[in-house]
Amino acid sequence: MTLVHLLSGPSMMDAIFTLCLSARGVGEEECAPRREKPSFHRKGHKFIQLNRASFSQNPQSWDTSLKLPSCTVYHCTHSPVSGSLWQPLTHGTHQPAASHRCMSSTVRRRRLPSAYPVIDGTFQPALRHVYEANLRNSLICQQKYLEHKEKVMKGGGENAIERHTQRNRKVLVRDRLRMLLDDEDYLELSPFAGLGLPYGDIPAAGCLTGIGQINGLWCMFSANDATVKGGTAYPITVKKQLRAQFVAMQNRLPFVYLVDSGGAFLPLQSEIFPDKNHGGRTFYNEAVMSAMKIPQVSVVCGSCTAGGAYVPTMSEEAVIVHRIGTIFLGGPPLVKAATGEEVSPEDLGGAKLHSEVSGCVDHFATAENEAYECTRNIISTLNYELPEEDDTQVEEPLYSTDDLMGLAPRCYNHSMDVRLIVSRLTDGSRFQEFKARYGTTLLTGFARIEGLQIGIVANNGELTYEASLKGSHFVQLCDQRDIPLIFLQNTAPEPAHTHSQTKAEPNTNRLKAQGSMMSAVACASVPKITVVIGGCHGGDSYAMCGRAFDPNFLFLWPNARVSILAPGHSDAFVQTEEEITQINEMLEEESSAFFSTSRLWDDGVILPQDTRKVLSKCLKIIKQQEYQLSREKMRTPFLRM
């Protein structure tokens, strides 16, 4: 049977299915439940994720008629909490577990051959002065980055570290992560959040969050740093924890909480407790995540007071460390104030009480290292099946990633052709450009990063009418083909306003085209990652998948500027010289990448030369959801009885 026959025939899916089975040598009986006829609708409906699979171990024996997809049926939902999610429907409750084997990731896959053209990444000598000005600026920004990093590594300071390690005999938070994770190659999110806030410097917002591997599985973690005011939750801490949960939901990552917190930071209670996205949302999310089958494990390695007590109690499994972990709604001082009774933390809510009497926790560990070992074992009980290591040779870019420091624009006027940046990020500096001659102020095309296929959308000037139409087309193309999108954002400052009637029509057309691109980006159900490489200003930033458009990850280069207007471009909006100076000074300060990241408007500042590494990690993290074997949404969350 030829491919044409298959595609045109009425029983196409049956034919594909039969071929898949026979080619892979899978028994008819074993996979029978998957013969249920799938439908092809998108968004909010069922659709078929076509995994281009190789059915033969020997590439020579490949026959075009066998280049058929293995059928993994996904359900694309728009969850109120998590936006678009890929959920397979292959194993609804009515189907036996054996059906999982049909989508086994042990199937060896082979990507379609590609040799995208190599981009010429050499820059013209005439632009050397621009490169050098950018480089000088990048070095200053890098210095600031390193200073921030040093500050954050000190946590709550020497005294607090001594109290934590000597008096309280606890392990420091970064050492805890060393024991928990496979290695130190984890993706820390928003490490500079909390620095320079109106209520002070809160290093790492008092809580480290990120994604690291446990037994090879990418897991989200959130770990209180008790050296920062007893690990209490400031408003920024709550925001960071909620973001971590959101990332876990969007990317379906198992979550490990290392809890060591005195609960709410009381002087700021009005900014932590009452509103929707305040502390209570953490517990709401825990329930929703559990219902979504996102596993959550807690390690009680310190105080879990007040709200903090719900974190382990609502987790699927919890581990507690003897003489270190405690869980109670009100601590000994509160008991004394209320009843006059003197009680020790251990008797009120220690490891023995909760593992032997209350059942609030499931595993008793005599020491911290034992608790992390136990957690690693819990993670290996999760129902994931990772693919075999891919030994395909990855092509490095032909140009050094160090050049990116001189390509990171100091301001919009110092931007060079964005192809120079792309050529330093993609495998072999290869790029299959799409619509190269149309809407040239936006670059669109396909590439690979460490072998993973991506679509790139990069500003290369103003987001004009044509550029926006091209952007919409390309985003939909990637959505159609299930290819993750990478946005490289460097938006132009606000264009000069015109009162001329002749300009009214082109301006309105541009507005409509940008609106269309925003719709395409907002509704594309593929993963999106945004890197702000220059400016993030005004409406263009929405179409380029700014924070409000929910990219799975959003990072800033240290030179990046984030503000509604670019600094120095407020003249059209205010009248007097004094007002202009005042607004420009404000924009200058508030648009800095460090101002932005300290308020958690992004997932962190990354150095330009690390971008390829970070993007590749994010793509691998996002891809992992394909390997969870049991994902259908349950009706109820996990309930600890």
Ligand code: COA
């Ligand atoms: N709000 C504001 N600040 C708090 C706090 C809270 N809930 N809990 C602790 N802190 C501060 C302390 O005042 C201290 O500040 P300092 O370093 O400026 O002196 C710092 O955090 C560390 O507290 P400390 O008690 O010295 O450290 P510890 O390691 O011995 O104990 C706790 C840490 C969290 C176990 C203990 O402070 C505690 O039980 N706090 C109260 C918890 C509580 O009742 N929370 C209810 C919130 S609704």
